[in-house]
Amino acid sequence: MDTQELAVTPRTRLRRNHQRGDFDRETVNSILDATTLCHVGYLVDGKPAVTPTIHWREGDHVYWHGSSASRALRNSEGHDVCLTVSLLDGMVLARSAFHHSANYRSVMIYGHGKKVTDIDEKADKLRNFVETLFPGRWDMLRPMTDQELKATTILGMPIEEASAKVRTGGPIDDEEDYELPIWSGILPLVHTLQRPVPDPRNLRGVAMPDHVLAFARP
């Protein structure tokens, strides 16, 4: 079990609710792996922009990808970015408005987006991406073409300047408010799969592979 701690920097030091902070690499990784959706912040003409995209992790690096023509990727390559992953796990209803809260898990990673330039490494990364989501799928697919590889940009970033922030549990009210007859508690939220919808143009007799239902990452 990896219990390596990430170094705290001025950017990652938690100023508020620092008891919710965590710099353990294993915690950071588990949150990154718990969802496919991240939000990447980058600059456009010196102003912030935030684009949602799909990420994946390989060891101590995080990756994201898109069209080589994407402005979000071009403005992230070699530039400062912040990649944030968050899961909203529930609403927390307290006895005062002030102590209402949310349960969540989040990670912020600061760094520079670095392009994967080697064509074989790109193919490997995309294979890892698909296999992370749907194990066994890559080899079932029509192979990537060189043109598709060229049209795809992959950016990566080491998970070094990073922190996690987590809130769990019920409301924490002012002590005197516990005497009030106000219902409080947690309203848990989960991201769940619904029944897969086969493409109407699937060929007759083509069965749904196990990896479709094995997908358990929101």
Next chain:
Amino acid sequence: MDTQELAVTPRTRLRRNHQRGDFDRETVNSILDATTLCHVGYLVDGKPAVTPTIHWREGDHVYWHGSSASRALRNSEGHDVCLTVSLLDGMVLARSAFHHSANYRSVMIYGHGKKVTDIDEKADKLRNFVETLFPGRWDMLRPMTDQELKATTILGMPIEEASAKVRTGGPIDDEEDYELPIWSGILPLVHTLQRPVPDPRNLRGVAMPDHVLAFARP
């Protein structure tokens, strides 16, 4: 029905997949209202940072809030921000890796965070926030104190320089790939509520109000 179109600016013009773009105010509003979670991008020492937070909408403005000591809020007040809301609605499995995709609804709003300074307006906004989430709850709660109001910063922004981007439907494969015996389709994802968890310190006989189960967002 409001079908007002938002003006397209160099920042909001969609460069990629522009058929997925939408500048209709009603579409933008419906996505903002479909979840409570947003990601706000702002600058720290000239570099991007992205913080997840809860937002709410009142008419043609979006609001978010937090501790008055929050760095994210202090760096957003009077400064350029990008507030992004996104919902991941499903994974799209195609016959080639290249045409795999995701179904989603997202909104990006650019602007400057503006602090709500009037104390009565702040109280109104927080009331609207709670009532948006849990109709009828505000009047059941222990009233806000002046100190709590002072400790809370609310930022708002007009929904003016904004765009929506939406993908729905199944995979769109290369025409010749439809002859391949590869399962393709959609794996839909939904954010659902689980059974509420009452606080163990709720007083005996305090019933769960209807607004808890009425919460149907995200």
